[in-house]
Amino acid sequence: MIMVDKFPPTSKSYWQDSVSLPTYPSLSEDEKFDVCVVGAGITGLTTAFLLSKEGFSVCLLEAKSVLSGTTSLTTAKVTAQHGLFYADLIEQFGIEQAKQYYQANENALNFIAKMVQEHQITCQFQHEDAYVYTDSDQDIEKIEKEWEAYEQLGINGELCDSISLPFSIKKAIKMSNQALFHPLEYSKAILKLCEKNGVTIYEETRAINVEYNKHPAVITENGHRIICQYVVQASQYPFYDGLGYYPTRMYASRSYAMIVEADKTIEQGMYVTAENPVRSIRPININDEKLMLLVGESHKTGQTDDAMMKHFKALEKYGKENFSVTNILYRWSAQDYISLDQLPYIGSVTKHQKNVFVATGFKKWGMTNGTNAALLLNDIITEQANNTKALFSPSRSFQITPTLEKFITVNADVAKHLASGKLKWGKSDIDALANHEACVTTIDLKRIGVYKDAEGDLHAVDTTCTHLGCEVNWNNAEKSWDCPCHGSRFDYNGNVLQGPAVKPLEKIDWKKTLQN
Numbered sequence: 313m314i315m316v317d318k319f320p321p322t323s324k325s326y327w328q329d330s331v332s333l334p335t336y337p338s339l340s341e342d343e344k345f346d347v348c349v350v351g352a353g354i355t356g357l358t359t360a361f362l363l364s365k366e367g368f369s370v371c372l373l374e375a376k377s378v379l380s381g382t383t384s385l386t387t388a389k390v391t392a393q394h395g396l397f398y399a400d401l402i403e404q405f406g407i408e409q410a411k412q413y414y415q416a417n418e419n420a421l422n423f424i425a426k427m428v429q430e431h432q433i434t435c436q437f438q439h440e441d442a443y444v445y446t447d448s449d450q451d452i453e454k455i456e457k458e459w460e461a462y463e464q465l466g467i468n469g470e471l472c473d474s475i476s477l478p479f480s481i482k483k484a485i486k487m488s489n490q491a492l493f494h495p496l497e498y499s500k501a502i503l504k505l506c507e508k509n510g511v512t513i514y515e516e517t518r519a520i521n522v523e524y525n526k527h528p529a530v531i532t533e534n535g536h537r538i539i540c541q542y543v544v545q546a547s548q549y550p551f552y553d554g555l556g557y558y559p560t561r562m563y564a565s566r567s568y569a570m571i572v573e574a575d576k577t578i579e580q581g582m583y584v585t586a587e588n589p590v591r592s593i594r595p596i597n598i599n600d601e602k603l604m605l606l607v608g609e610s611h612k613t614g615q616t617d618d619a620m621m622k623h624f625k626a627l628e629k630y631g632k633e634n635f636s637v638t639n640i641l642y643r644w645s646a647q648d649y650i651s652l653d654q655l656p657y658i659g660s661v662t663k664h665q666k667n668v669f670v671a672t673g674f675k676k677w678g679m680t681n682g683t684n685a686a687l688l689l690n691d692i693i694t695e696q697a698n699n700t701k702a703l704f705s706p707s708r709s710f711q712i713t714p715t716l717e718k719f720i721t722v723n724a725d726v727a728k729h730l731a732s733g734k735l736k737w738g739k740s741d742i743d744a745l746a747n748h749e750a751c752v753t754t755i756d757l758k759r760i761g762v763y764k765d766a767e768g769d770l771h772a773v774d775t776t777c778t779h780l781g782c783e784v785n786w787n788n789a790e791k792s793w794d795c796p797c798h799g800s801r802f803d804y805n806g807n808v809l810q811g812p813a814v815k816p817l818e819k820i821d822w823k824k825t826l827q828n
Contacts, residue, residue: 325644326571326598328384331496334503336378338516339536345371345512347693348530348540350519353383354495354679355671356546357502358686364509366694371538372511373530375518375547375808379499382548382678385646387569387592387607389582390424391490392417393442394677396454396586397654398461404653409703411465413655416700420683421491428498431505435497436597443475445484446586452483455586459485477583477593478576479634492582492594495679520814522552528667533814542693543668545661546685549649549799549812550670554661556706559780559812561657562649562673564799568623569607570643575636577602591630603641606631610676612796621789645790647799647810648676657706658685659692669693670706742770750786750804759783760820761793763804772820773806779813793817 345368349360352374364370374380392414401410428437446455459471462485472484506513518533522543530538545551550558579602583593592607608630609623624643631637651657651673661668669692671685684700691698702708742762745751750763752775761775761784775784775793782797792809793802801810806817 324642325385325569326596326642327386327388327494327496328380329642330494330598331379331500333377333379333496333500336374336513336515339373339514339532339534339538342537342539343371343512344539345369346540347371347542347544348373348538349544349546350530350551351381351545351547352378352503352513352515353381353546353548353682354499354502355682355685356544357499357506358683359544359546359671359689360506360511361502361509362686362690363693364506364511366690368693370506370509370511371540372506372513373517373519373532373538374513374515375811377515378503378513379496381810382646382648383495383499383682385569385644386495386679387594387605388495388679389442389490389492389592389594389677390421390437390679391442391487391582391677392421392467392680393444393487393490393584394675395584395590396444396458396485398465398467399454399457400654402461402464405703407464410461412700412703414465414467416684416688416704417677417680419687420680423683423687424493424498424679425491427502428493431501433498433501435494435501437491437493437498439489439491440580440582440594442487442490442582442584443472443484444584444586445472445475445477445481447479447481448587449482451586455483455485462487475583476578476581477634478578490582493679518808518814519547519551522554522668524665528665541667544689545668545670545672546682547811549672550661551811551814552661552668554665554668556662556670558657558670558672559798561652562798563612564647564649565610565612565676566645566647567607567676568609568627568643568645569605570624570627570631571596571598571603571605571641572631572635572637573601573639573641574604574631575638577604577635589626598641604631604635624789646676647801648678649673649799650675656681656685656704658688658704659701659706661706663707745770748791750788750791752786758820761786761817763791765804771804773802773804774818774820776817777813778815778817779811784817 347363347368347370349356350373360370360372462469468488470486475484519530520533521531523529528543578595585591594605596603596605656673658671660666661670674681745764752761759775761773763771777795779800782795784793784795787794800813802817
């Protein structure tokens with residue numbers, strides 16, 4: 313068994329490590345297109361492909377490199393089974409809208425399957441049944457209630473007393489004929505189709521704002537503009553809020569993944585626990601070796617202590633106890649956003665800005681929800697019928713339900729972090745830092761984060777998040793400064809790793825600051 317301190321690094325997921333991707337230039341001058349799609353993950357690529365197929369001139373902007381974001385960190389389950397969800401959907405929205413959600417995600421699955429077949433995409437795509445299971449008597453009733461929802465919605469599945477896991481369970485619910493795949497092999501093929509359709513792709517081009525004159529214009533970090541008819545924000549979190557108040561309507565949640573060798577591996581099926589902490593399990597084949605992908609340990613971004621490695625330890629313990637894990641080949645973490653009512657926001661950013669669109673809040677089910685978003689946005693822009701427009705509209709109304717009350721409770725601490733991070737300064741001795749360690753200290757009443765690298769050099773930043781002013785916390789597992797309010801993440805030099813922030817943390821010359 314690999315010990316925690318010998319874990320492989322978190323710099324790359326297996327998906328990233330196993331695919332070579334093309335590179336593209338950055339934007340160097342003002343341009344004009346029919347559509348500007350921001351974000352080169354599965355949502356942005358699929359949207360660009362669909363709209364270019366319709367004859368629009370399309371450009372695709374990526375702040376870093378194509379397919380370097382959440383699409384490369386996914387569990388890569390292509391399924392409409394999103395945990396125990398449909399009973400809650402029926403209670404909150406009614407049968408018809410719950411059916412719309414299911415059908416939208418089934419349509420996304422079928423679209424991916426059709427693309428794989430039609431374009432002969434080699435991406436390890438295979439159909440598998442998906443299960444939510446429990447070993448707790450307390451959750452049996454929840455699974456039985458979910459089965460009633462399946463029957464009401466006409467979902468093909470089964471209520472099970474046993475499944476193909478190397479331990480006993482109390483109850484499970486199956487959704488039949490779902491799928492899994494290699495997300496980057498699939499997305500790389502979509503990227504090539506975009507190129508074939510004439511999509512212009514720019515990397516290292518961060519969009520920071522949208523301005524309106526006669527047409528919307530996307531403003532980039534280096535001051536260039538892309539004038540267009542339509543803007544699609546497929547950047548996970550909208551860089552342009554448009555007074556849609558998205559920071560108050562979503563929160564960021566992280567989860568942790570590892571690919572393992574085990575004595576008790578699984579060869580078929582995809583599995584998620586009904587109880588918390590959630591554990592997700594799926595088989596994966598690497599070089600004809602049968603392995604497993606284990607995922608779990610969700611928490612709100614930036615709102616755990618800096619001992620982030622404890623989450624990998626917990627997954628390791630789970631794997632050892634249930635599957636006799638013998639080796640850990642990869643480990644990484646990922647982040648996604650959860651909305652007020654747990655449905656994605658897909659559509660115009662606000663009621664009054666019809667030509668700027670957003671696709672966000674996928675609740676960690678981005679392979680189907682992201683593809684669904686692309687299909688819906690294509691229908692909106694091309695003025696085709698789609699019965700889910702109202703369901704996913706970012707401007708939809710919200711009813712106070714137990715789910716919404718829980719969200720409000722979870723998200724109510726934003727104000728707390730805005731204030732407490734500035735008032736409760738922690739003092740640490742910078743000289744006592746070991747290599748690869750960080751601390752938060754105060755100098756001249758300024759909260760400063762200091763990191764010591766492998767050579768013993770110090771890197772200091774102002775810990776105030778450049779998004780809305782919360783104070784970031786150190787993530788020791790991934791060597792990043794993470795915002796507890798809205799999920800922005802920065803490297804130890806303050807550079808943006810993940811939005812919604814578009815500006816880096818302020819760098820501090822700590823020696824000069826100490827001298828003053």
